[in-house]
Amino acid sequence: MNPFTYARAEQAEDALKLAEAQGARFLGGGTNLVDLMRETIERPQSLVDVTGLSAAIEETSAGGLRIGAAARNSAVAEHRLVRTLYPVLSRALLAGASGQIRNMATLGGNIMQRTRCAYFYDDDGSRCNKRTPGQGCDAAEGFNRYHAILGASPSCVATHASDMCVALAVLDAVIHLRSPRGERTVPFVDFHRLPGETPQVETVLEPGELILTVELPANPIAKRSTYRKVRDRSSYAFALVSVAAALELDGGKVKDVRLALGGVAHKPWRALRAEEALRGREATPENFRAAAGAELIDAKPLRYNAFKIELAARTITAVLQELAEEAQ
């Protein structure tokens, strides 16, 4: 690990000031950053501890929920209002990592966590455009069973590893950011980027910019939402494919629907095409399957991950069917 200085911020202003130092990085629970520093993939010169900033989970005047970036993953998963109004978020968090890691990990750190692509981690053995831009990508032709089927580029086929973020994508969450230039809000689905030719730029967050809070808008459909994760072992493993969904029926028809996929792309993948294909349609397994097909029509398999296309289609169908049965 390279040497660094450390300071703890008590207020957002302090954090922003401290972050002006050369090579500064914010530190949440450290479960991703400390690991990457030990591998010398990340080499910050100074750490600004932001775990003392807002961790509040509070109702907004508009009837939604606002969550401070320092809120622990376990605290969010456990919160009464999250469990009842946004069950998909609780479920996604509880499907991620382990009890110990969830007690350490923060909302901000989870959003900013980096890919688990083995070539990204293999500092001295492989090429990776995220680690060393322009170097090439050894995953594209390598062992890419875990890699992307949607939105990838020749420069990068890595996936975003977060479960929580798939739920935030389906909930139409909004991120509040703050930098020395002021505050701004970004819709969660626009926060992470597709790799294109600059896979090292993973989000629209600017250097020194801080995630303050995430806001979940009030939305009755969110009450009927869930998350399903398919993985190589039944617990404590990253997703091969995951599905976050919310469904509202009117009679036997789909009145409204939200769908997002994890484990398939460089960002949490909101499935707008599938949603479009479903609105107003009969809530039948055939229609669910057809909607999945509409979303996956552009999916491009790599050498070892073609199975993800069928797996995603089946998981989407099963999750929507589960929600439809609950609604009836």
Place this chain on the structure above:
Amino acid sequence: MRFLINGQPVEVDVDMRTSLLDLLRDHLNLHGSKKGCNQGACGACTVLADGERILSCLALAVQYQGREITTIEGIAEDGQMHPLQRAFIEHDGFQCGYCTPGQICSAIGMAAEAKRGMPSHMTRDLGAEFITLDRHEVRERMSGNICRCGAYNGIVNAISEVFVEAE
């Protein structure tokens, strides 16, 4: 840096890069917490911070000043083994014993989470007020602690005896 470890205040001069695990093992002679993977994957380094289970290998020590850290060395009370320690012996909850300190700290944290109603991936009804810790719940909640010897049946039996209410 100043710490509170197993009820004792300690002051040590350590490099900023020191993890909580290395602080315990290399500077404070507390060798109970184990270094299995040093990357968050095995749970052997689990300790309690203000009663919450965490991984000391991914924790920078500097961040844990002012928190009350409890390691396996601080679990026993008045020289009496913790009931869970005794149950591990009775149920053969270990073979080589390497994962055991992490398993025991993790299980104590886990039981407190369940007691206050924290759901898990296995919990059907997220709205439920109370959690019934059955064997499936215990296995899911303890999945962050790997046992290379595969002593899982004994581990689950020991935890169940102490924490699972008879149904």
